[in-house]
Amino acid sequence: MTQAQRFLNLNVGLNTTGYVGPAWRQRRGSRHDIADPQYYLRLARLAHKGRFAATFFSDMPLLRPDAATRPLHTIDPLMLQTWLAGQVPDIGFVATMSSTYNSPFNLARRTLAADVLSGGRFIINVVANFVPEVAANFGDDPLPPREVRYPRAGEFLDVVKKLWLSWDPARAGAVPEGQFWDPAAEVIEADHKGRYFSVKGALNVPVSPQVHPVIAQAGGSDLGIDLAARHGEVIYCNILSRGAGEAFRAKVNARALAHGRDPAGIRLAPGLVAIIGDTRAEALRKHEIFTGAGSEDALIAQFAREHGQDPRDFNADVPLNWEDFVPAQDRVLAVGFTQGLVELLRHEKLTAREAVRRSAGNHRLVLGTAEEVADQIIDLWADGTVDAYTYQPPRAPDDIEEFVEKVVPILQDRGVYRRDYVPGETIRERYGLARPATGAHQPEPVAAA
Amino acid sequence: MTQAQRFLNLNVGLNTTGYVGPAWRQRRGSRHDIADPQYYLRLARLAHKGRFAATFFSDMPLLRPDAATRPLHTIDPLMLQTWLAGQVPDIGFVATMSSTYNSPFNLARRTLAADVLSGGRFIINVVANFVPEVAANFGDDPLPPREVRYPRAGEFLDVVKKLWLSWDPARAGAVPEGQFWDPAAEVIEADHKGRYFSVKGALNVPVSPQVHPVIAQAGGSDLGIDLAARHGEVIYCNILSRGAGEAFRAKVNARALAHGRDPAGIRLAPGLVAIIGDTRAEALRKHEIFTGAGSEDALIAQFAREHGQDPRDFNADVPLNWEDFVPAQDRVLAVGFTQGLVELLRHEKLTAREAVRRSAGNHRLVLGTAEEVADQIIDLWADGTVDAYTYQPPRAPDDIEEFVEKVVPILQDRGVYRRDYVPGETIRERYGLARPATGAHQPEPVAAA
Numbered sequence: 001m002t003q004a005q006r007f008l009n010l011n012v013g014l015n016t017t018g019y020v021g022p023a024w025r026q027r028r029g030s031r032h033d034i035a036d037p038q039y040y041l042r043l044a045r046l047a048h049k050g051r052f053a054a055t056f057f058s059d060m061p062l063l064r065p066d067a068a069t070r071p072l073h074t075i076d077p078l079m080l081q082t083w084l085a086g087q088v089p090d091i092g093f094v095a096t097m098s099s100t101y102n103s104p105f106n107l108a109r110r111t112l113a114a115d116v117l118s119g120g121r122f123i124i125n126v127v128a129n130f131v132p133e134v135a136a137n138f139g140d141d142p143l144p145p146r147e148v149r150y151p152r153a154g155e156f157l158d159v160v161k162k163l164w165l166s167w168d169p170a171r172a173g174a175v176p177e178g179q180f181w182d183p184a185a186e187v188i189e190a191d192h193k194g195r196y197f198s199v200k201g202a203l204n205v206p207v208s209p210q211v212h213p214v215i216a217q218a219g220g221s222d223l224g225i226d227l228a229a230r231h232g233e234v235i236y237c238n239i240l241s242r243g244a245g246e247a248f249r250a251k252v253n254a255r256a257l258a259h260g261r262d263p264a265g266i267r268l269a270p271g272l273v274a275i276i277g278d279t280r281a282e283a284l285r286k287h288e289i290f291t292g293a294g295s296e297d298a299l300i301a302q303f304a305r306e307h308g309q310d311p312r313d314f315n316a317d318v319p320l321n322w323e324d325f326v327p328a329q330d331r332v333l334a335v336g337f338t339q340g341l342v343e344l345l346r347h348e349k350l351t352a353r354e355a356v357r358r359s360a361g362n363h364r365l366v367l368g369t370a371e372e373v374a375d376q377i378i379d380l381w382a383d384g385t386v387d388a389y390t391y392q393p394p395r396a397p398d399d400i401e402e403f404v405e406k407v408v409p410i411l412q413d414r415g416v417y418r419r420d421y422v423p424g425e426t427i428r429e430r431y432g433l434a435r436p437a438t439g440a441h442q443p444e445p446v447a448a449a
Numbered sequence: 450m451t452q453a454q455r456f457l458n459l460n461v462g463l464n465t466t467g468y469v470g471p472a473w474r475q476r477r478g479s480r481h482d483i484a485d486p487q488y489y490l491r492l493a494r495l496a497h498k499g500r501f502a503a504t505f506f507s508d509m510p511l512l513r514p515d516a517a518t519r520p521l522h523t524i525d526p527l528m529l530q531t532w533l534a535g536q537v538p539d540i541g542f543v544a545t546m547s548s549t550y551n552s553p554f555n556l557a558r559r560t561l562a563a564d565v566l567s568g569g570r571f572i573i574n575v576v577a578n579f580v581p582e583v584a585a586n587f588g589d590d591p592l593p594p595r596e597v598r599y600p601r602a603g604e605f606l607d608v609v610k611k612l613w614l615s616w617d618p619a620r621a622g623a624v625p626e627g628q629f630w631d632p633a634a635e636v637i638e639a640d641h642k643g644r645y646f647s648v649k650g651a652l653n654v655p656v657s658p659q660v661h662p663v664i665a666q667a668g669g670s671d672l673g674i675d676l677a678a679r680h681g682e683v684i685y686c687n688i689l690s691r692g693a694g695e696a697f698r699a700k701v702n703a704r705a706l707a708h709g710r711d712p713a714g715i716r717l718a719p720g721l722v723a724i725i726g727d728t729r730a731e732a733l734r735k736h737e738i739f740t741g742a743g744s745e746d747a748l749i750a751q752f753a754r755e756h757g758q759d760p761r762d763f764n765a766d767v768p769l770n771w772e773d774f775v776p777a778q779d780r781v782l783a784v785g786f787t788q789g790l791v792e793l794l795r796h797e798k799l800t801a802r803e804a805v806r807r808s809a810g811n812h813r814l815v816l817g818t819a820e821e822v823a824d825q826i827i828d829l830w831a832d833g834t835v836d837a838y839t840y841q842p843p844r845a846p847d848d849i850e851e852f853v854e855k856v857v858p859i860l861q862d863r864g865v866y867r868r869d870y871v872p873g874e875t876i877r878e879r880y881g882l883a884r885p886a887t888g889a890h891q892p893e894p895v896a897a898a
Contacts, residue, residue: 032618067633
């Protein structure tokens with residue numbers, strides 16, 4: 001049955017010049033691309049050609065005046081992808097937004113607007129923010145500690161969901177004679193009074209073709225995983241191996257059950273960096289160049305320094321102990337990133353020389369020929385370790401083009417990847433996620449784009 | 450010289466079913482239109498065909514569950530028009546947004562994003578909100594009093610402007626060797642510390658093709674006019690006659706000068722409702738039907754009730770005294786709306802029977818054949834009483850279609866109205882407004898859509 005065919009969903013990250021900072025030196029294009037709408041339109045059309053499930057933008061409400069790298073976050077991802085949605089069909093959109101620096105009403109309204117406008121193609125990646133400098137753009141208060149940000153984010157999403165579900169015209173049967181609508185039947189106010197938020201509602205945007213956006217979650221700390229287990233439908237995480245993936249899923253699933261939630265409604269879509277060469281040796285060489293290291297020795301020295309070791313007396317060829325890399329749960333910066341490496345080392349004995357080739361920007365790195373890259377992608381997906389991947393190209397547009405040209409046809413030939421989109425499919429359907437219940441009186445088509 | 454040709458700019462209001470509430474009973478279309486993106490796309494294309502300067506959406510972050518009328522504010526206007534901008538060329542977009550319930554950083558970022566994405570076609574109508582129920586969607590605090598909202602809105606726009614101007618890549622000459630960009634030259638942090646806001650900046654969206662969105666202002670109270678004089682470039686106001694318009698402009702200009710601002714940078718674009726008939730009598734009849742009154746007597750009774758008089762002993766045929774209609778400046782609801790009537794009566798002796806035919810929804814009403822409507826529109830524009838109009842159709846799509854079909858060709862034949870858009874023109878250029886200074890190092894094309 002065609003309908004039961006399970007396809008690999010790949011999202012594709014489209015932030016500015018690509019995911020690996022120093023790789024901008026190897027990319028084609030102008031420095032003005034990073035804020036040029038036409039550049040992103042070209043990338044989105046390329047992503048559509050590559051039959052990606054969705055485009056993905058990480059975000060931070062901050063411009064770091066850092067001359068050593070390129071800006072990674074410019075045009076607001078919700079705005080940019082709403083504009084793209086009017087011009088590129090089928091593909092979904094993942095927009096990262098802050099729960100710390102938005103009000104629930106505004107975020108609920110704008111995201112549901114995007115979902116209505118796109119015909120049900122939005123995933124909202126709600127982040128609690130972890131960079132202290134962000135706070136100064138929103139007043140005099142410092143960034144709240146993780147112990148406040150995450151419970152607050154949990155309640156934030158409770159309110160947002162109530163608002164998203166608050167107006168469903170389909171709850172009304174026939175509208176009473178002489179009335180335009182039937183608010184008594186259609187509208188259920190949020191009426192939320194909690195620890196962090198008080199919001200009356202209702203929202204003045206009705207439910208979308210997929211009821212409301214899919215919720216993605218990306219926090220990797222214990223509190224982040226707890227939030228993911230409570231609200232996340234798509235989890236953007238750092239999974240560097242099968243063992244690590246199995247452990248991560250077990251943890252998320254247990255937490256979901258503890259929250260009374262069915263883990264069947266959760267999809268793991270970790271980040272993945274691919275570097276393709278005509279030979280594996282060429283791919284290794286490109287890895288050294290894209291990262292700015294220049295050689296394997298320099299990659300290893302970078303690794304040592306990042307983990308507080310002196311590169312001069314660092315032995316790259318002895319197995320590493322995972323205990324040496326455990327991040328403090330109370331550290332200010334994101335815990336999830338380093339956690340990926342810990343989980344890798346916990347389940348596999350690796351030397352530093354081996355470990356440096358297993359991740360880029362804290363995400364799983366796959367290196368080799370297009371065939372080898374396709375094999376490695378399929379490997380963890382085929383047995384359900386992961387449900388999807390968020391492909392992060394080292395360079396944009398170059399590595400997206402190469403991936404679409406060389407890897408996608410292999411995935412298609414193996415029968416694991418769509419050759420065409422299903423017309424009218426929402427991103428919720430593409431991810432096989434259940435439609436949220438609205439208590440609708442009768443099925444009725446609403447606002448399809 | 451073609452370049453010096455001064456054209457009448459008309460914006461067109463596209464909120465849900467049209468501007469006159471009860472007129473939805475006379476419109477074609479489905480009740481689901483009000484949240485259907487394709488409906489708004491059709492309206493925007495119609496507006497483009499009619500060569501309107503810009504589409505206009507008023508807004509309120511509130512759903513009133515009021516069965517007696519239709520919702521007027523649904524999909525967020527900034528989101529909706531950003532989506533439209535990807536599909537409809539040339540036309541500008543006026544998005545209403547709240548300064549009370551947005552943070553300056555988020556509003557600055559999203560609006561500049563919209564402006565970049567549209568190629569410089571956005572006008573931001575910043576409102577301080579006047580409806581108390583809105584507050585309950587944003588916490589436990591009541592709506593701040595006007596004496597706080599307006600000074601706060603003034604500082605809000607100070608910060609927003611600093612943020613809009615904070616990143617201009619053109620300030621850099623050649624980027625230093627080995628660097629992607631030159632933040633030291635490109636970026637000027639907002640570094641704002643004021644009474645209401647503390648915002649560091651910079652914004653992570655660079656300047657748009659028109660530098661930043663045009664600022665519209667709509668408040669009609671004394672404090673609202675003061676805000677308009679300080680920040681407004683396009684003023685959406687209630688001007689019902691020549692005398693009232695002259696008085697309004699004199700007031701705004703005096704205030705602008707008091708703020709050290711050149712009034713030449715201010716455009717008055719008041720609201721205008723047009724009702725067209727094959728004869729004037731037919732137009733009068735349509736007016737009675739659209740408003741739900743049903744007859745001239747009922748229109749007069751409505752007028753009496755709205756102004757706290759008993760319709761049974763109300764004489765519709767004696768001149769009215771403007772002093773009887775002056776709104777208290779401390780009243781909770783919008784002052785500007787009623788002020789329009791006061792100013793009308795102040796400059797013209799009118800009976801209630803005459804006055805009811807001069808405004809609809811508090812805006813100037815023009816009634817008659819298409820020729821008569823065109824004459825009345827041109828009348829106050831030709832001598833510069835007003836600079837533009839914001840046409841509010843009683844019904845959408847019906848009255849927009851009729852206006853485009855019947856009135857626009859007359860305006861074009863009179864030589865006062867564009868037959869085509871100027872390719873690539875920004876909305877700032879269309880309104881003849883000066884480009885904000887950025888201190889750019891050298892002219893350089895940035896992010897043109």
